[in-house]
Amino acid sequence: MNFIKKHKGFIFLLIIILLWIISLFFISPEEIVSAIGIEAGYLVLFLTAFIGVSGFFSAPFYMSLITLTSTGDFNIFFIILIVAPARAFGDSIFFLLDHKGHESINELTKQRLKSFSVWLNKKPAWMVPVVAYIYTALSPLPQDILMFILGLGKPKFGRIFIAILLGNATFVGLVYFLSVFLFPKIFI
Numbered sequence: 001m002n003f004i005k006k007h008k009g010f011i012f013l014l015i016i017i018l019l020w021i022i023s024l025f026f027i028s029p030e031e032i033v034s035a036i037g038i039e040a041g042y043l044v045l046f047l048t049a050f051i052g053v054s055g056f057f058s059a060p061f062y063m064s065l066i067t068l069t070s071t072g073d074f075n076i077f078f079i080i081l082i083v084a085p086a087r088a089f090g091d092s093i094f095f096l097l098d099h100k101g102h103e104s105i106n107e108l109t110k111q112r113l114k115s116f117s118v119w120l121n122k123k124p125a126w127m128v129p130v131v132a133y134i135y136t137a138l139s140p141l142p143q144d145i146l147m148f149i150l151g152l153g154k155p156k157f158g159r160i161f162i163a164i165l166l167g168n169a170t171f172v173g174l175v176y177f178l179s180v181f182l183f184p185k186i187f188i
Helices: 002-006 008-026 029-036 038-051 055-069 076-104 107-121 127-138 143-152 157-181
Strands: none
Touching: 002 008, 008 055, 029 038, 029 055, 038 055, 038 076, 055 076, 055 157, 076 143, 076 157, 127 143, 127 157, 143 157
């Protein structure tokens, strides 16, 4: 019982994910879109993109993005316009918290972070945004990890934000085209 109380949020999210996956065997994405509507679908994508930037909680975003866009009813440019900034602003919270939160940690961790910051600051100025773009554009891994690492250093927020924004736009576009052209062929 203690395990369930301790991990109730994780278990709840896992149940929702499993129910979503099981429901896709019985309800087509087209039926889901017709039930909630296109406008509500955009709202779902926006909210899951902004809220689901952290770790395991990003799964609902990927599920809703793939499911809703696989119908082909959504405008890719509008999805990119609402989802990429939502994910970038959600990720920025981690960057800013880590960037400003150095003072509240213990000495051993401070020393480790300082050595990492020194290492990061020795890299060319163009390298950090390029790596941030590549990571966000091509990796489905949680972006809070990247933002935490970048927040430890002293890169300029504007450069990081633009790289994250463009990376998210690229990622959403790639997932959209894969879900529109690949998803229907898998389940036919």
